[in-house]
Amino acid sequence: MIRETEVDGVRTLLSPKSGPLAAGLTFRVGRADETLATGGITHLLEHLALHHRGLSDYHYNGATGSVVTHFHLQGSADDVVPYLTGVCDALANLPVDRLELEKGILRTEAAGRKVGAGDAMPPWRYGAQGYGLVSYEELGLHRLTADDVREWAATWFTRQNAVLWITSDEVPAGLRLNLPDGTLRPVPRPTSALPSTPAYFSERFNGVVFDAVVRRSTPATVFAAVLEREMFRSLRQEGGYSYVADASYHPRGDEFATVTAFADALPDKNDAVLGGFVDVLAKLRVGRIEQADLDSVRTRAEEALRQADHDAIRLPAAAMNALTGQPNPTAEQTLDELRAVSVDDVRAVAAEATATGLLLVPAGLHAKWAGFSPAPTSSTAAVAGLRYQSRQDEEVKLVVGDEGLSLVDGSNAGTVRYADCAVVKAWPDGARELVGLDGISVRVEPTLFPLPAEQLARIEANLPLDKLVRMPARDPGAIPRATPLAPSLPQRPQATARVVFLTVIASIMGVLTLLCAGVLATADPANNPDDEGLHDPSMFLLLGLLLFGTVAFSVWARKIAREREGSR
Amino acid sequence: MREAAQARDWPGVEAGFGGLTDAATQLKAVKVVGGLLDRGFLEEILAANPVSALAGTLLAWRLSDDGWKIIGREWGRSVTHTRFAGFHDNLNRAEQILVDVTAREPGCTSAWIERLNTARGLNLGQAEARRRYAKIEPQCYPAQHAMTRQLSPKWNGSYEAMHTFAARCATASPPGSINGAVVAAAHLEHWQVLHRDNRTAATAYLKQPDVGQELRSAAEHSLLNPAFRPVPGWVAAAGTFAMAFSLAEDYAAAAHHFNALLVGGNLADEAPWNYLGDPATVFVDHRDRAFGR
Known part of the structure; x- marks a missing residue:
């Protein structure tokens, strides 16, 4: 049972559990609220708000997600008050003198971060904006100022945009949450970089990754678990093509959830894993769902729901639901829904998942044969303007137009219009890279294109300054040098x-x-x-x-x- | 069933297929009925019976056959881009129908064999073809024949993989079964790849003593074995041996198989003769030569 109360105007969720106490303050802000040019601002703020904690006896941390940011700790009731008060105080009075230092720490953290199988998917589905940003580099770290982070804190880290949760019956005495007033922020609307689904793209990767957007529901959670069992049986046990074969279900923040499936493969078995996965999905789509799988999934879910501390364990998820306006059913309600899930319900989710699916296939393979259309890797048109042929490849031309830039390679064009530009990366050596909101980018390497000075100046004058990120100097070896084309002259x-x-x-x-x-x-x-x-x-x-x-x-x-x- | 198909009598066609239990007979019936029914009719039938494995398999076979007809007997660079696109469109549609059929009825052998053919035409890969082959009951001659073609260098396989596979099919089969003909099929695939660039080299290949020995052993283990009884598919198997011996210019050996077909009731299957042109003409030419006419 989760009890709801209020602390200093902040919605508070309470549910006791055995063992050490856990508590957290969750805000409705995350990477999906940023832009590519301000990417990392929430994470930076999270670090600034926590830096003063230093070394302590209790375990604490912060986590920046796609639509929520958590500050949480595990310790005793006495630890909760100083920790949360400290976080609120730091947010009100940010230690901006540490800005550059924390940026450095964040860059190190990013360099060491493990890239997961599912990380390739969001930019292809959403583009370089909103829910697609989670997979991008935190480019904002190169340009964010003290004013930027202060403004971000005042906009998002407010009492109306926060939920407090504690694994206890009561709020610890003396807890004050000194947060500014603001508004509860709606979750961002999903953008799309896919003209049609199901779609696929290929990358150098051994295995397949599939993700789908389905309506949030108990049958959808069952579908993800049944899919995992089916993949394990078909791709690992029967075929022996894969070692890892798993699937997961993650609410996106709105009425939808993302189901992600992943199976690895030996290089010479990539085609069989792709074929086997297509067949697994088809089996569920036509409703040939093994009753034993359904029963086993249900039993496991029921066991988790019957755990004594279940409500306390799901407090962070409940906080996210409260902040995003999603229902928070009781364990009993979820149990009832779980018992009611039929084979037909799972089949319906499988059909929805197939229709919205995005598939990563290993390089050299495609999925047109399975009804997936290729996700766009180029723009529909080039901008009008003057063309400059690359010094390296006569097929490649840079088009400099008034509305944007295009890189044309044979019959393919990558176009970024200044109006739809997500970021401009600017290197001291003069190179510029424009990334469009659709994720397509155009790089201007002055060493590769014979651009006259006035053209370079014209490009520079047209660049959207609010999206400009000054990148650190590149290693000289990384700057391309044109090898002149013998027959071109x-x-x-x-x-x-x-x-x-x-x-x-x-x-x-x-x-x-x-x-x-x-x-x-x-x-x-x-x-x-x-x-x-x-x-x-x-x-x-x-x-x-x-x-x-x-x-x-x-x-x-x-x-x-x-x-x-x-x-x- | 032929009459039912000609009369566009779907319940009659369904009833006819209901009586067929053998995979090779079913596949043969799919080819015959699929060829008699027009595409529009099959589309209507599948739309009205979306979960019917038979309707799906027949339409997919029809789409696929139309697709293969677009490229004809040509292969590689001689096929134009537009024709390849038409071929791929047909095979993609056929494959998507078959994905559904096999998802609903994983035991539908004729659909899986058809999926071996789409996998080959769409270049889905050797491991994927082997995955599909593993779904089919062992010792299924039409599936083994399709897999042999898949393993040929013509479809990104290798001679070694193809001949190893064929030899295994033969040794794993009981004496007197038709599966030994897979060895002849593999040598014919080998001949075909060589034949495109150099006709004399292709004939010389089949005339090699060890190739001849392999063909004779396979024939003695299968169609020429005393345990042999005519089973569905034997006509195509006998034709395969006859064609291999005939192209190797071993007319006496070829005559054995032509004779068996004649005694069996003047029988012939389109396969493998359609490899060389109009099957009826090619068959008669080769038979006449074998009989020394």
């Missing part, structure tokens, strides 16, 4: 010579065509319909051929002339 005079040659041929043919037409015309077909010349089919054939030749050579010459213009 003499190409232009050659092209000119060909245009001249083709034009001459076209002209000669044109003259011959006129002569031929003249011969036919002098026969005067109107008055001499019986003239022999008019009955000779070879004359008409010749006229046709000459006319065709003239047109063909003119078109050819024009085409080459245009290409020559384009490559300038």
Whole structure:
């Protein structure tokens, strides 16, 4: 049973448990609320709010998630008061003198962070914004100022936007939460970088990762567990293709949850794991769900729900539900829902998961055969503007337009419009990288493109300054150097010579065509319909051929002339 | 069943299939009925019976067959981009229908064999093909034949993997069964790959003494074994031996198999003769040569 009360205007959830006390203050803010250019600001604030704790006898920590940030501790009732008071005081009066130092610590933390199998998915689904940001580097650390973090604290770390939870019957005496007033913030609306689902993308990876967005529900939690059992049986026990085969269910913060599944593979078994996974998903989608799996999943979930400390253990999740406006059912209610889950309910979730699915397939494979469409890796169009050919690859051209930049490689274009730009990374050596909200990026390497100074200045003037992140100097070895293309220089005079040659041929043919037409015309077909010349089919054939030749050579010459213009 | 198909009598077709228990017969029936029914009719039937494994398998077979017809007997770079796209579209659709069929009925052998063919055409990979093959009961000759083609270098396999697989199929099969013909099928695949670039080298390959010995041993273990009884699929198996011996210019050995087909009731299957052109013409040409006419 979870009891609700209030401490200094902060919603408070209480539920006792045995053993040491746990408590936390959870705010409705996370990485999904940031932008790519301010990425890491919540995490930075979390560190600043905790730094003064120093060494203590109790265990404490902070955690920045996608839509919530927790400050929590485990200790005695006496530890709760100083810890939480300290966090609130630090938020009110941020130790901004430590800003640079904490940024350094965060960068070290990021460098050591393990990348999980599911981390590749959010940018492909959501782009470089909102829920997609969790997988991006904390780029804001390069540009955030003391004012930025103060403003962030005042906006998000307020008493209305917080929930306190304690694994106890009562609030410890003397606990005050000195937080500024604000408003409860709604969760961000999900964005989409996928024109259609189910979709797939490929990456150098041994195994498959699948994620799907399904409505939050008890049947959906059962689906994730049944999926895991089916994957384990089919991919590991029967096929022996995978070692790891698991699936998980995570509420997103709104009415939806993400189901993520992952199976690893030996390099020469990647195709079989992909095929096996597609079949596992199909089996559940058509409703061939093993009753034994359903029963076993239900039993395990019931056991967890019947645990004495169950309510206390789920306090952090309950705090997130309270902050995001999601229901907090009692254990009894959840048990009832669990018992009511039918094979058909799980089948319906499987169908929903397939329809919204995003699949990571190993490089060299695809999933079109299974009905998944490729997720976009390029933009639909390039911006209009001047084109500069790369010094390294004649197929690659940088397009500098008024509304943005494009990098064109053959028939593919990556475009970032200034208006839809999520971040601009600027290196001291002059390189710039624009990342669009859709996750597509364009990098301008001045060493690779023959950009005149005034063009560079024009690009610089157009860049959105509020998205500009000044990156530290690159290692000189990391700056690309153009290896000149041997055939690219003499190409232009050659092209000119060909245009001249083709034009001459076209002209000669044109003259011959006129002569031929003249011969036919002098026969005067109107008055001499019986003239022999008019009955000779070879004359008409010749006229046709000459006319065709003239047109063909003119078109050819024009085409080459245009290409020559384009490559300038 | 042929009559039922021609009359577009779906309950009749279903009833006909209901009486077939053998995988090879079922597959043969899928080919015959799938060829007689038009695509539009099969689409309607599947839409009306979305969970019918038979309707799904027949439509998928039809889509797949139409797809293979787009590229014909050509392969590799000689096939244009547009034709490949049409081929892939057909096979993708067929595969997606078959994914559902096998998800509902994991024991549907003809659907799994068809999935071996889509896996090959769509280049889904050797491990994936082996995964599919493992879903089919052992000693299923049409599945072994499909797997042999998959393992050929023509479809990114290797000669070694293909011949090893074929030899295993033969040794694992009881004397007098038709599975030994897989050895002949593998040599024909090998011949076909060589034949594209160099016809003489292809013939020389089949004329090698050890290849001839392998063909004869396989034939003695299977179709020429005293324990042999005609089972579904034996006509295609006999044709495979006949074609291999005929291309190896061992007409006497080829005549044994042509004769068996003649005695059996003047029988012939399209496979493997459709490898070389119009099956009827090719069959008669080779038989005449074997009979010394």
